Amino acid sequence: MSSIVGFVQSLPKAELHLHIEGSLEPELMMALAKRNGVKLPFASVEEIRRAYEFQNLQEFLDIYYQGMSVLQREEDFYDLTMAYLRRVHADNCRHVEIFFDPQGHTERGISFATAIDGILRGLADGEKEFGITSHLIMSFLRHLSEDDAFQTLEQSKPWHDRILGVGLDSSEMGHPPSKFERVFAAARDMGLKSFAHGGEEGPPAYVQECLDLLQVDRLDHGNRSLEDEALTARLAEAQIALTVCPLSNLKLCVVDDLQNHPLKVMIDKGLKVTINSDDPSYFGGYLNDNYIATAEALDLSKEDLALCARNSITASFMDAGRQKLLLAEIDGLLA
Ligand code: HPA
Ligand code: ZN
Numbered sequence: 001m002s003s004i005v006g007f008v009q010s011l012p013k014a015e016l017h018l019h020i021e022g023s024l025e026p027e028l029m030m031a032l033a034k035r036n037g038v039k040l041p042f043a044s045v046e047e048i049r050r051a052y053e054f055q056n057l058q059e060f061l062d063i064y065y066q067g068m069s070v071l072q073r074e075e076d077f078y079d080l081t082m083a084y085l086r087r088v089h090a091d092n093c094r095h096v097e098i099f100f101d102p103q104g105h106t107e108r109g110i111s112f113a114t115a116i117d118g119i120l121r122g123l124a125d126g127e128k129e130f131g132i133t134s135h136l137i138m139s140f141l142r143h144l145s146e147d148d149a150f151q152t153l154e155q156s157k158p159w160h161d162r163i164l165g166v167g168l169d170s171s172e173m174g175h176p177p178s179k180f181e182r183v184f185a186a187a188r189d190m191g192l193k194s195f196a197h198g199g200e201e202g203p204p205a206y207v208q209e210c211l212d213l214l215q216v217d218r219l220d221h222g223n224r225s226l227e228d229e230a231l232t233a234r235l236a237e238a239q240i241a242l243t244v245c246p247l248s249n250l251k252l253c254v255v256d257d258l259q260n261h262p263l264k265v266m267i268d269k270g271l272k273v274t275i276n277s278d279d280p281s282y283f284g285g286y287l288n289d290n291y292i293a294t295a296e297a298l299d300l301s302k303e304d305l306a307l308c309a310r311n312s313i314t315a316s317f318m319d320a321g322r323q324k325l326l327l328a329e330i331d332g333l334l335a
Contacts, residue, residue, distance in 0.1 A: 007302050008291040010333055012326045014095040014312040015088060015276055015287050017220050017243035019139075019169065020077075020119060021068050021101055022279025023084040032070035032079075040070070052282055057201050057252050058171055060282060068104050074118040081122025082129075087280075089130040091288040094326060095318045097135045098123075099167050099195075102152050103144055112155045120162055133318055137195055139167035140183065142175035149183040157190075164317055165193030165217065172202040177209035184214045193217045193317070200254060204228035211240070218243060218315055223254055226262055226269075236270035241315030246294045247285040248278035258297035267304060274312040306330050 026048035033040045042048045054060040071077060081098075088096065098119075105115045116136070123134045138156055140149040156163060166187040168180060177184075177196055184194050198210040200221035207225045210216045211234070222242040225231050235242070244263055249255045255262075266273045275294060280286045285293065295305055313326045 004295050004302075004305075005292055007333070008288050008295070008305060009092055011291075011306065011309040012092060012094045012313075012329050013287060013291075013309045014097070014274075014316045014318065014326075015093050016097045016218065016241070016274055016312060016316060017245055017276035017278055018084070018096060018098045019064075019101065019279050020081060020084060020098050021071070021104060022064060022283075023087070023281050024067055024071075024080055025083065025281045028080065028083055029067055029070050032072075032076050036070060036072040036076070038070050038072070041066070052251075052284075054252055060252055060279070061170060064279065064282060065104055068101075069108065071105065071115070072110060074114050074121075077115050077118025078122045078125075081119050082126060085122065085126035085130055085132050088287055089126075089132060091286055093132060093287050095133045095313075095316055095322070097137060097164060097316055099137045099139045099169065101139050101141060101169065102156070103141045103148060106152070106155070107144075112152070116156075116159055116162075120159075133322065135164035135317055136162065137165050137167045137193075138163055139169045139195075140180060141170040142168050142179065142197075143171040146179055146183060149180055150186070153183060153187055153190075160190060160192065163192060165195055167220070168196035168214070169220070172197060172200055172206065176202070176206050177214050181209075181213040188215065195220060197221055199224035200249075200252075204231050207231060207235075211235075211238075216240070221245065221249075221254075222266075222271075223249065223262055226265065232269055232271070236272075239272045241272045241274055241311060242266065243274050243276050243315075245276050245278035245283075245290065246297075247290050248283045251283040258293055261294060261298060263294055264298045264300065264304070267307065272311050272315060273308055274315055275308045276312075302334065306334055 026045040194216045196210045197220040199207040218241045220243045
């Protein structure tokens, strides 16, 4: 084992940018299709994997929404969540804050309750079995209307004590954060936190809106912020955490080569960078794969990697006592 691989493995980490539906591995997709009598346009696991070639975000999203069709019953969502937690437990991940896409399910006739109850039961059992603490974030699909988002927020009310906040994902271009300013304000009034994808494909102006209009507690991706010097300085000054997803950026052609990934530049500019997997089943790597591939491509030092792990702890909403313990563990590794 190279020293970087061993070091990444030894680091306690949190994952803060993960779409649970994007952790659906082809094997589980096939098994759930069979269990639920859902017809897939693929005959084998190999055929599914071969379909995972994307030129942009939309090409991925089309296949991602299709993959969700196998998730029908509460236990499907439970199995999906447990499979993800089992996998990142192997990566020494200690805490997760995961997204789910309620509208991806309610749109096809699966109730909000079916999806969230299965996921929450998985998170609870995952903590018992693997010691992974967690929070759940419900994301609005930005290609759908403001009205649809408001309806989803209304549906979510019985679960608000178990939901950390709202997020914003799906097709970024043409769907600026301003479209959801009022929904996010309503969510904030209900005590929910705010997260949003910004600057993955969209321009710096969209990131600006995430800050000014949505008042995000954390920014998902944020790559294109670097095109605007004043915006970059503002993100650094306010220490707004960025949940960067290197292998996702590579698969969705946000970067042409991992060696050209801006993560190191972000660190050097004082941005609060974290490393995450986004949709690991579709993008070819879980949490540690992202740390290791990025370290190798950008020649990151152990200090850089430890900084990203520290940031993942302090940018999370895990309780302060647990944060302190995990930070001390990281300090011990560097000493
Ligand atoms: N970007 C936007 N929406 C998404 C993504 C992503 O990477 N993954 C799942 N929904
Ligand atoms: Zn994402």
